[in-house]
Amino acid sequence: MSEAPSWMRPDPNDPIPAVDLRTDIAHSARVYDYLLGGKDNFPADREAGEKLLADWPGARTAARAARACMHRITRRLAEVHGVRQFLDIGTGIPTAPNLHEIAQEVDPACRVVYVDNDPIVLAHARALLTSTPEGRTAYLDGDLRRPDTILAQPALHTTLDLTRPVALTLINVLHFYPDEEAYPLVERLMQALPSGSFLALTVGTADSAPQEVAYAARRYRDAGIENYQRTRAEVERFFTGLELDEPGVALANRWHPDDGPALDDHEVIAYAGIGRKP
Ligand SMILES: C[S@@+](CC[C@H](N)C(=O)[O-])C[C@H]1O[C@@H](n2cnc3c(N)ncnc32)[C@H](O)[C@@H]1O
Numbered sequence: 001m002s003e004a005p006s007w008m009r010p011d012p013n014d015p016i017p018a019v020d021l022r023t024d025i026a027h028s029a030r031v032y033d034y035l036l037g038g039k040d041n042f043p044a045d046r047e048a049g050e051k052l053l054a055d056w057p058g059a060r061t062a063a064r065a066a067r068a069c070m071h072r073i074t075r076r077l078a079e080v081h082g083v084r085q086f087l088d089i090g091t092g093i094p095t096a097p098n099l100h101e102i103a104q105e106v107d108p109a110c111r112v113v114y115v116d117n118d119p120i121v122l123a124h125a126r127a128l129l130t131s132t133p134e135g136r137t138a139y140l141d142g143d144l145r146r147p148d149t150i151l152a153q154p155a156l157h158t159t160l161d162l163t164r165p166v167a168l169t170l171i172n173v174l175h176f177y178p179d180e181e182a183y184p185l186v187e188r189l190m191q192a193l194p195s196g197s198f199l200a201l202t203v204g205t206a207d208s209a210p211q212e213v214a215y216a217a218r219r220y221r222d223a224g225i226e227n228y229q230r231t232r233a234e235v236e237r238f239f240t241g242l243e244l245d246e247p248g249v250a251l252a253n254r255w256h257p258d259d260g261p262a263l264d265d266h267e268v269i270a271y272a273g274i275g276r277k278p
Contacts, residue, residue: 014163020120024222028176031119033093035063038094044269055215058267062212065268066202067095068260069252070171073156073200073272074099076256077167078106081245081276083198087156087168089115089144089189090173094127099169100137101130106134115150116141125223144173145181147188163195172270175204182228186238190277197265197277199242203235204228206250208265216269235271242275249273 025049030041034049037060041049052059077083085105088099091114103110114128114137119267125139138159142150150156162167168189174182190199206213213229220227235249247255253263255272 005108006229009193021123026225027118027120028120028225029093029116030123031220031223032063032172035060036067036095038093038095040120043217044223048219048225051222052216054217055219056212058209058212059216061263061267061270062209065252065263066172066219068258069202069255069268069272070099070169071097071102072256072258073171073202073274074102075106075170076245077169077198077200077274078103078110080218081167081198082272083111083165083167085160085164086112086169086195087160087166087189088169088171089113089142089150090170091121091128091139091241092172093118093121094124096127099129100135103151104132104135108134111136111159113140115140115142115144117141144170144185145177147171147185147192151189151192162192165198166193167198167200168193168220169189169200171200171202172204174201177227178226178228179234183237190242193277195277196201198274198276199239199277200239201235202229202252202270202272203238204269205230205232205235205251206269207231207271209267209269212266213269230271231257232271235273239273239275243274245274 017113021040026044030045031049034041122141128139131137137157138155140153217227249271250270252268252270
């Protein structure tokens with residue numbers, strides 16, 4: 001890939017504006033926490049969540065299905081593909097089991113670096129630092145839109161060995177960014193990881209539930225949270241140059257379902273996929 005576009009490069013004179021807690025406005029991590037039944041949210045987040053649920057009572061099921069898919073993705077990466085290092089960007093407010101807890105169930109030596117740009121996630125990061133003694137976890141207050149800044153963090157390098165395979169997990173976060181940002185960001189991050197590394201995604205879509213997603217998208221937008229849904233082909237594009245694991249890009253309910261409650265397609269609003277860097 002050619003040099004990263006200028007907006008992607010770290011620039012100390014042009015930082016992304018520092019975010020404060022801004023509890024007066026809804027924030028994606030806290031609306032999601034509310035939908036998952038968490039307690040780390042404020043009235044503006046609950047109001048946005050309630051408006052969404054009024055239009056679409058299935059929103060809570062869809063959020064839980066997305067989180068459950070993250071569990072299966074992590075387990076498959078560790079169990080089937082032998083991944084022992086994870087870089088999880090857009091981590092969200094801790095909700096047990098967190099990614100490291102699932103990975104370390106497979107091998108306690110797994111190492112995980114978590115990254116999020118929401119100060120409330122930072123405030124709860126302690127819950128992500130409960131590694132087994134054999135493994136390690138770290139939390140970086142970082143921004144997906146600044147991949148080179150994330151990649152330059154000392155804590156990343158003391159936790160992960162970037163000469164060995166790493167799984168980059170971007171779970172339920174890319175739908176906040178338009179194509180012109182999302183594709184180059186993923187490409188830049190994968191470029192920094194060695195052969196044998198994995199990209200694991202869940203990405204919002206309107207394919208399965210167009211009307212419900214139109215409601216949800218409008219509610220998020222009304223609350224000041226921009227969002228972009230993608231078709232299956234658009235999600236497959238993230239895996240260009242990678243070897244797609246079976247069954248390819250599939251709706252979250254169809255991606256290696258476990259024996260939990262079976263969901264119909266219209267109850268999920270995300271595609272999932274795993275790809276290996278050759
Ligand atoms: C819907 S939550 C998903 C949380 C978690 N990955 C999951 O699936 O349960 C999206 C998360 O991405 C984070 N996020 C959004 N934009 C981000 C960015 N530019 N950099 C880092 N994190 C970001 C939000 O703060 C939020 O915590």
